[in-house]
Amino acid sequence: MSDPDESNIDVVRWATRELARKFDYGYWREKDKLGEYPWEFVRAFAQGGWLGALIPEEYGGLGLRLAECGVMMQEIAASGAGASGASAIHFYLFPPAPIIRYGSEEMKQEFLPKLARGEILMAFGVTEPTAGVDTSRITTKAEKVDGGWVVNGQKVWITNAQNAHKILLLARTSVRNEEKPLDGMTLFFTDLDRDRITVREIEKLGRSAVDSNELFIDDLEVRDDEVVGEVGQGFRYLIDGLNSERIVVGLEGVGLGQAALELATKYANERVVFDRPIGQNQAVAHPLADSWIRLESARLMAMHAAKLYDDHENCGKEAAAAKYLGAEAGFDACDRAMSTHGGYAYAKDYHVERLWREARLLRNAPFSQEMVLNYVSTQALRLPRAY
Structure with missing residues (x-):
């Protein structure tokens, strides 16, 4: 890396270290004990502009590189926040990546500034209980209707679903092809509509401050303009x-x-x-x-x-x-x-x-x-x- 790059990394390291360490071990112990989302911590990083670290500047973010973002996440975990603090910020940084790269201009203009400011929280709906690490075998299905899609299926280990406003959801839009098993899956960025999505929290071993959930999706309606990129290319x-x-x-x-x-x-x-x-x-x-x-x-x-x-x-x-x-x-x-x-x-x-x-x-x-x-x-x- 060039000297200016190293300088940027150092600035990010020291700034985020100082901010993260304002929240002591007692804070994280209490959040873990009560299973409370660390909103105070998230808001502090939102006020510093850090939630939009990877979002381009034209959409209200900082436009940083991965190296700076990685250093920030390392410092958060090292502060004593551990995975609870890291996950709370992580899910502002990485789930929006497909939107940044492949979303429509209208989608980016509407939602990326809100994500950067911490005004909306999103969940990432990929994993399914019967598919495991073989994502090609997901069974959540989106059927085409006039003007959009209707989604049915189940997801598991979905972070943030207790509080999320939006979900980036992977669903099959065509039958699995043995020759090209990863084709035919589509990404949708849509409302986490609790009238159509039942959210059930999973009691788990660690990282209790950040929720993990099962989702049961029943006739969720999604518009055509909520497709990220091209139909069938989501994976x-x-x-x-x-x-x-x-x-x-x-x-x-x-x-x-x-x-x-x-x-x-x-x-x-x-x-x-x-x-x-x-x-x-x-x-x-x-x-x-x-x-x-x-x-x-x-x-x-x-x-x-x-x-x-x-x-x-x-x-x-x-x-x-x-x-x-x-x-x-x-x-x-x-x-x-x-x-x-x-x-x-x-x-x-x-x-x-x-x-x-x-x-x-x-x-x-x-x-x-x-x-x-x-x-x-x-x-x-x-x-x-x-x-």
């Missing part, structure tokens, strides 16, 4: 944005691990057993040092991938590797922080258990570590495809 629009999300998820994992490592090193310096701080013992010090190395390596891979992405170069393997390393290093650091705290790791006053619960998610989502290895084995090593 390709999603794929176009997956590399950027994987890179940023990797950096969020790094941030989670950094938060846990900061708590663990503070405790290791202060906790005295047998007349010495426990951090003086190599059995404590070495795993923490190893986590620092792994986190820094994951961060560098993610920033390398972000540079490739921003330079419009092929970055599929690097993006996948960034997600893999960030998830592994982040969770390992949280797990080692748990070990460092011993029995106190289970006490919510020490906060590491929340980070540990949240970091575990990244090994499964937005796609699993095994699928990363499948992808890299075929794309980097040219081994036969296993899926």
Whole structure:
């Protein structure tokens, strides 16, 4: 990167670090305990203009590159906000990407400024309970009618649906073709109409401040002008944005691990057993040092991938590797922080258990570590495809 680019990254890093750390561990513990959406945190980032970080300036955003946005998300997670804070901002940045790239000019003019200001919240409706990671097998169907479409089906693990005003919804608009299974799916950006969509929250292990939900869609009416891009090309629009999300998820994992490592090193310096701080013992010090190395390596891979992405170069393997390393290093650091705290790791006053619960998610989502290895084995090593 050139010096001006590095300067921009530093500005974003310090500004978002300062803002995120105004919300302390007590704030996030309370949100996690009560399952309350962190609206105060979101509004603070909206006031700073950060919700529109990836939205072009002509639509009211900051028009930043992925590298700056990734650094912002890393700093949010590292502040102690963890996945709860990162997810609350993440879903303003990345679900709108297909609209930015493929939406009609009218759609962009109407909605992107509102998203940038935090005036509307959107959900991202892709995953289905019977399809798993094989998105080609979704069964939510949109049937053509005069002037629009009627959608029926089911979605699962949909973030923000308790509060969202709009939904970016993937549905089949033609029957699955075995020769081209990813064709025939269409993206719609429409109202999350609760008269036609039943939203049922899922009780889950971590990230309780940000809701996850099942959706049951019954005769949802969608207009023709709410189609994003071309009918039948929706999956390709999603794929176009997956590399950027994987890179940023990797950096969020790094941030989670950094938060846990900061708590663990503070405790290791202060906790005295047998007349010495426990951090003086190599059995404590070495795993923490190893986590620092792994986190820094994951961060560098993610920033390398972000540079490739921003330079419009092929970055599929690097993006996948960034997600893999960030998830592994982040969770390992949280797990080692748990070990460092011993029995106190289970006490919510020490906060590491929340980070540990949240970091575990990244090994499964937005796609699993095994699928990363499948992808890299075929794309980097040219081994036969296993899926």
